[in-house]
Amino acid sequence: xxxxxxxxFHPPTLGHMDIIRRAAGMxxxxxxxxxxxxxxxxxxxxxxxxxxxxxxxxxxxxxxxVTGTGLTVDLARQLGCDxxxxxxxxxxxxxxxxxxxxxxxxLSGVDTLFxxxxxxxxxxxxxxxxxxxxxxxxxxxxxxTEIKDDILSAIK
Numbered sequence: 483x484x485x486x487x488x489x490x491f492h493p494p495t496l497g498h499m500d501i502i503r504r505a506a507g508m509x510x511x512x513x514x515x516x517x518x519x520x521x522x523x524x525x526x527x528x529x530x531x532x533x534x535x536x537x538x539x540x541x542x543x544x545x546x547x548v549t550g551t552g553l554t555v556d557l558a559r560q561l562g563c564d565x566x567x568x569x570x571x572x573x574x575x576x577x578x579x580x581x582x583x584x585x586x587x588x589l590s591g592v593d594t595l596f597x598x599x600x601x602x603x604x605x606x607x608x609x610x611x612x613x614x615x616x617x618x619x620x621x622x623x624x625x626x627t628e629i630k631d632d633i634l635s636a637i638k
Contacts, residue, residue: 485565501569555590
């Protein structure tokens with residue numbers, strides 16, 4: 483079975499890596515889909531985020547990083563995915579993700595698998611990491627060591 487883990491991943495965090503590694507063990511193929519919302523401004527390009535993931539996930543043969551625009555379920559169908567994978571940090575994440583899962587299932591028949599965040603990284607959010615980085619704070623506790631400098635270079 484194939485699955486897709488979609489998101490903007492701006493930037494990739496330890497939480498994302500944890501969900502990817504756990505999901506990779508459940509599926510024969512896992513696509514990490516960097517989705518680009520044309521209405522958002524990104525400081526880190528989709529290509530740079532893709533390269534960051536590839537740097538961190540090279541040891542996982544069944545994981546492929548792709549980029550896309552448009553509806554998540556359209557890309558999932560194009561890739562032949564049976565499931566979407568979503569990480570949830572808390573009850574508010576779950577409530578939001580549940581609504582999306584219902585809509586995605588209605589539009590495409592693709593189900594969503596929720597993986598809870600590990601407690602030690604449940605507070606990590608890309609938007610918070612970007613705010614810390616923009617203000618010169620230390621992002622080391624929240625991002626993979628291999629890409630910390632890439633993130634900092636990309637936002638300068």
